[in-house]
Amino acid sequence: MKFLASVKSSLQPSAGEKRLIESEARTIIRKLSSIKGAKAVLGGSGAKGTWIGGAVDVDIFVCYEYRKFSGKSGKLSEMLAPELKKRFRGVKRLHGSRDYFQIRRRGVTFEIVPILAIRKASEAKNITDVSPLHAKWVNRKVKRPDEVRLIKAFCKAQGIYGAESHIKGFSGYVCEILAYRYGSFIGLLKAASKWKAPVVIDVAHYYKSPMEVSRSLNRSKLSPLIIIDPVQKERNAAAALSEESFKLFISCAKKFLRNPSAKFFERKEPSAEEIKAKKDTVAVSVVPLKGKEDISATKVLKAMEHLKAGLEKNDFFVKSSDWFWNRKRTLIWFTLESEVIEKEKKVAGPPAGNKFHEQRFRKAHKRTFKRNGRLYAVVMRKFTDSKKLLRRLLKDSYVRERVSSVEVL
16 A cells, blocks of 8 residues: 555645744743743643644643642633733633633634643543543654544545534544554554444553443443543543444545555545435525634534424424535535425324224314225325525524525526
């Protein structure tokens, strides 16, 4: 698989990109160094050296001294906000389990995250407090960052990279643990092609058996792939992974091993024309609301679920549904059993012979008949064209409140 060397090279950050990010990060960290009782450090994939070239988001953690601030964990964002406004322009506050901040410098988005400086995971007051411990573990254990980048790019191309609620895929940290566990991208795919849920990975050997893992973890944190966090025994690092993403990864691993190609690392956005050309498929174009990607994408998904429910309620059987997230324009499509259905439908009623129920059924329906000992009614459908129905559903306030604009293609 000689092409993998070329793919690896294409995924590496350029020397210029590295200099830019490192320079800007140093400047930000220097400006934050005067905050009393706190120390700013580079975090995320930037600290681990596993980011893919072209990255536009960089994490910087402002670590507050544990002894002084552990009792004020819930107020760290309030403490950091004025400090940032003193030092930077255009500071944007984003909501999360603990609010964090964004600033833009020379085309790069830096996310400034307030955390407690902890020495062990048990001291954490918030999941973000553990992030520097993750970076330390990765830097100690993962010696082949190119393999991590291959795994991340492979997942990205399949649309399953990220633990966000609208993706439910493989987080960067999970990719790094998998790279350590299997040694390489190919090693992971060979193993994944044989996975059968539940798969348990415990690289720190905290537990004696998969059964002990299942007994010990909170049931709400179980997933098809259970990866015990090597710095936090009681945490499943892959808890956000959905069964759908798990199965897709296995399927794509098998396809790659059968026919290896660089195309598996390319995320191709389908065109509206390609989707519309599919048999009995109806598509919707959505402009998401502005704001944090995870939140706006989740709202688009809610709108999509509403449309699907509306189609099925009106007798359009949805064989499959899918979407392609794009901050500027997201495409949603539904493959139906039939794009157009008949005007009339038959509705089953009560068994014949019970006068009371027969009378009620005949009173409720104008056209009724008996067949094989049961009453039936002929009912006129309100919608027979799926596109007309979708246009009606798009007017619902539930949809309008969750997207900026939307139209049937």
